[in-house]
Amino acid sequence: MSMMAYNSALRSGERAGERVRADAELMPLMRLQGRAQFVRLGSCCALASLGSGFVYVVAKGVVGIECAVASGVRVITALLYPGDVVVPELQAPLPGLALRSQRSAEFWKITTTAFAEESTSDNQLWQTIFLRLNAQNARQQMHVAAMSALNSEEKVAAFLVESGTRLGIPSGRSISFELPLSRYSIADYLSLNADTVSRTFSALAAAKIIERRGRFHISVRDWSALAAKCPLSEAIIRLHEAGKPALTR
Incomplete structure (x- = not known):
C-alpha cells in the first residue's frame, strides 16, 4: 500500500471511529434532539454571540473554552467532548470567552426552558446530564492540578495521554489519533509557549515514543514510555476511560 493510500485509509478509520464514539456519547441524550436545533460553529466563536437562554x-468534535486573561495572552481553560453541556451565561465572567476548535464543531442548541422540561420529566436523562456535568467538573479539576504541579514536558505528556485515551485508535502496535487542537492552542491549554510544545514533541519523536504523520496526526509508538513521562498519567487514563465509550455497540 502506498503512503498516500495508507494515510487515506487511516483518516477514514479515524473518522468512522469518531462517529461511533460521538454516537455512543450522545445516545442517552437523544431525547433532547427532538427539541434542539443542529448548529455548526466555526473554529472560533465568541460565547457572547451565542445569546442567552x-x-x-x-x-x-473537541472544543476548547478560551479567554483573554491579558493583552495578547489567551488561555484555554477546558476541553469539551461529545455529550458535554455548555450554558454560555453560566461561564465564569472572563474577558474574551470563546469556543475554539481545530475545525468547525457541531452542537445541539436547545432553549433552557425545553432543556429543563425534558430533563425533569425523564429521570434517566436527568441522571445522564448530572453525570456529564460532574465529569466535566472532574476534568477541570484534573487540568488545574496538572497546570499547577507539572513541568513543561510532563504537561505535554499529560495532554498526549488525555488525547490518546479519548481519541486513540489502535493501528498495528501504535495508538493513533488526530490532535484536537493546533500547536498554538495546545500551548494555550498547557500554559506554555508554542516553541516549547514543538521542542517537546520533537524530543518525544527523537526518543521514538511518538511519531508525527502530517501536521496533526500522532502515533504513540511506546504508550508505557509516554505515560511514564507524567506522574498524573494513571489518574488521567482512569478519568478519561470512564467517559470514553467502546468502539462498537
Whole structure:
C-alpha cells in the first residue's frame, strides 16, 4: 500500500471511529434532539454571540473554552467532548470567552426552558446530564492540578495521554489519533509557549515514543514510555476511560 493510500485509509478509520464514539456519547441524550436545533460553529466563536437562554450540547468534535486573561495572552481553560453541556451565561465572567476548535464543531442548541422540561420529566436523562456535568467538573479539576504541579514536558505528556485515551485508535502496535487542537492552542491549554510544545514533541519523536504523520496526526509508538513521562498519567487514563465509550455497540 502506498503512503498516500495508507494515510487515506487511516483518516477514514479515524473518522468512522469518531462517529461511533460521538454516537455512543450522545445516545442517552437523544431525547433532547427532538427539541434542539443542529448548529455548526466555526473554529472560533465568541460565547457572547451565542445569546442567552440556550444550552449547547457538543455533538461532534473537541472544543476548547478560551479567554483573554491579558493583552495578547489567551488561555484555554477546558476541553469539551461529545455529550458535554455548555450554558454560555453560566461561564465564569472572563474577558474574551470563546469556543475554539481545530475545525468547525457541531452542537445541539436547545432553549433552557425545553432543556429543563425534558430533563425533569425523564429521570434517566436527568441522571445522564448530572453525570456529564460532574465529569466535566472532574476534568477541570484534573487540568488545574496538572497546570499547577507539572513541568513543561510532563504537561505535554499529560495532554498526549488525555488525547490518546479519548481519541486513540489502535493501528498495528501504535495508538493513533488526530490532535484536537493546533500547536498554538495546545500551548494555550498547557500554559506554555508554542516553541516549547514543538521542542517537546520533537524530543518525544527523537526518543521514538511518538511519531508525527502530517501536521496533526500522532502515533504513540511506546504508550508505557509516554505515560511514564507524567506522574498524573494513571489518574488521567482512569478519568478519561470512564467517559470514553467502546468502539462498537
